[in-house]
Amino acid sequence: MPASGPLVEVAGQQETSPVPALRGLTLRAKAVLLFVAFAAFIALTLFSVGQQRGRLIAIAEDLERLHVVESTLARVSAASAAAVLKINDDGAFAEPRDVAQSVAIEIESLGPGLRVLGELFPGGPQLAARLEERHARARATSSRADLIDLRSEVNVLVARLGQSAVELRARKDRLWEGYRARYDEITLSLAAMTGAGLVFFGALTVVFFTRLAGDLRRLGDAAIAVVRGRREPIPVTRGDEVGRLMDSVNRMQEILREREQALEVTRQQRFHQEKMAAVGSLAAAVAHEINNPIAAIQGVAESIRGNCENAHCGNLGTQCHPDMILTHTKRIAQITRQLADLTSARSVEAEWVDLNSLLRSTASFVSFDRRLRHSRLDLDLDPAVPAVWSVPDHITQVAMNLVLNAADAIAEVSGGEGRVAIATRPNGEFVRFTVGDNGTGMEPGVLARAFEEAFTTKPAGRGSGIGLFMCKTLIERAGGRIAIASRPGEGTRVEVDLPTREP
Incomplete structure (x- = not known):
């Protein structure tokens, strides 16, 4: 968890291109x-x-x-x-x-x-x-x-x-x-x-x-840059028709950027759904193959325990451990059920969601990630929090992104025990869930750009920079809020507020 003390918070507002407030001479x-x-x-x-x-x-x-x-x-x-x-x-x-x-x-x-x-x-x-x-x-x-x-x-x-x-x-x-x-x-x-x-x-x-x-040349270069995918706004230094044309190009770039961002978020959602569907299919097949022998093992263990109890066997608990076998077979069955529940198809429409249950299932699923193998994943879920109005799959996607980001942060810390904590608390008309870690933290310059699309500090191949941007987009679509607090060397805390009322 991040160290106590005042931290810098970022509300994740997206910058827009400059628009002149006053029009000059034509x-x-x-x-x-x-x-x-x-x-x-x-x-x-x-x-x-x-x-x-x-x-x-x-x-x-x-x-x-x-x-x-x-x-x-x-x-x-x-x-x-x-x-x-x-x-x-x-x-x-x-x-x-x-x-x-x-x-x-x-x-x-x-x-x-x-x-x-x-x-x-x-x-x-x-x-x-x-x-x-x-x-x-x-x-x-x-x-x-x-x-x-x-x-x-x-x-x-x-x-x-x-x-x-x-x-x-x-x-x-x-x-x-x-x-x-x-x-x-x-x-x-x-x-x-x-x-x-x-x-x-x-x-x-x-x-x-x-x-x-010069302005027309910059306008032409900007048009070519738009075609090539760059979206840098043009400084509008005029108030005439050319300045308004520059302003229109900037607005066009902003609209294209927003559409591309929406398409990227949609693509990431589809990818997440397809990935979870594939995991679900695999989990269902594995669960089917595991449940049959597990059921047989449970039956044998129960038979052994019954025979030992009836015969007053002296080896019960010393050489024979049917209770241990039953405990672990139940745990295996529970894990397969959690996998099946988490990866099952969900509605893409907003509905009332039990946030604690969803976070508990998500935490159980991501706890098997190798990045959390030597770290603690703590849950502090307030049972008194009400249901939230959101898309369940979106909450799962956001929670998984935040926990895995925390796992990457604590993996870079040498020495000491890494810890990721998930908590829920009421917050007025919202329910706040936080994901905190005691990882490396972020510099102020990095923190200020955390929600920018395609911004990442991870090496090539390990991150695309779309995760936090997508989290912000999904949360704001649900009528919620997201903010980050972080200090270098003290860890990071992400706070997500989800509404408890229908819009």
């Missing part, structure tokens, strides 16, 4: 999202280019205004120069009134021009007003002094117009430099954004299709 949604992102990128690019274009247009408008100002400045400068030349040429010989009259057109054209120059020529309107005033005075008085004052004002205007022309050219050059710099900036910005967009969307496309191709 491929169509991803395509729409990519299109929206691309459209947003184009809109952002156009917005940025539009802003830069607005600045270029503003510079162009400034240049256009400067061009108008430059043209006006040229006209005003030409009119001023013409007025100065006429005053200089005619002022020495002609009458001042005539000279003033000859420059009237030029003087009159200066006012509107100076007003157009605006901020480039501050004080222009005032200067135009003074020129008109001096021109009117020169025409009215015909004074040479007034003509000289008019010429002085025009000379001042010519000088200031020259200075303004220099400033205008410098301002125009700065605007042209700003225009070229802004144009280069727009070109570079557009090229950078286009390159960044190509790199980003290109990388996104490459990553998307690379991942899609």
Whole structure:
């Protein structure tokens, strides 16, 4: 029996393939999202280019205004120069009134021009007003002094117009430099954004299709693995149609695994039934052949005992042992009956079962196994336990598997006496029967996988790994529970709960 103390228990739940709890975007949604992102990128690019274009247009408008100002400045400068030349040429010989009259057109054209120059020529309107005033005075008085004052004002205007022309050219050059710099900036910005967009969307496309191709390749490999019999679930890392297809393949694998497990359990049940039927046929034949001579031996022994008792033979119990002969012949007859009872055909439907009687017969049958030859098989069956609702053959199969597993465990222990114990106890609405041993026990990693199909620690040829899995399946089908507790070096205890009510 396993040593006392807290042991790790395993409830034998079968792991299932991972199923994503949340669905992600579909491929169509991803395509729409990519299109929206691309459209947003184009809109952002156009917005940025539009802003830069607005600045270029503003510079162009400034240049256009400067061009108008430059043209006006040229006209005003030409009119001023013409007025100065006429005053200089005619002022020495002609009458001042005539000279003033000859420059009237030029003087009159200066006012509107100076007003157009605006901020480039501050004080222009005032200067135009003074020129008109001096021109009117020169025409009215015909004074040479007034003509000289008019010429002085025009000379001042010519000088200031020259200075303004220099400033205008410098301002125009700065605007042209700003225009070229802004144009280069727009070109570079557009090229950078286009390159960044190509790199980003290109990388996104490459990553998307690379991942899609990898997932489809894994899906294809999984499909081939299903055909070859492997049932490893595919990690579902997507939430789109491909992810749902992976999930469907995983569910298909799980369904196939469950069907194969059910078929394997059915095959093992059929094999067990056929094996027990063969043993039953052999036991019946052997019992038939044994019972006849046993009956004769019993008759002779009873005759000897009767004669000895009647004759008061002194050799009774010393040389003659008819009671010993009768005891052992009865034991032989009992063994043959137990074999016949255990191996007789049973119903495959659930029924009310006397668990103690069934376990007692099973223990008697497996006690002849050579693995239990040097070990104790103890029964601690509570007579107060009620009948259980189950398939008798299933209980026999489970009990035999558990006892023989215990026999294998104690066979690996060197030294000491091996012991297997079978016990029954009430457990609420269940009856619990336990099979314990003082064998090698199991490591935590082995214990965690004990109920997995095809998992075994036994050498090749000694175990298929289907025993405990089949026990779990049969017990759960009956509405029961099974759990294992074990520690290395302290043994193992298997607890099976069977229902005492019909489902």
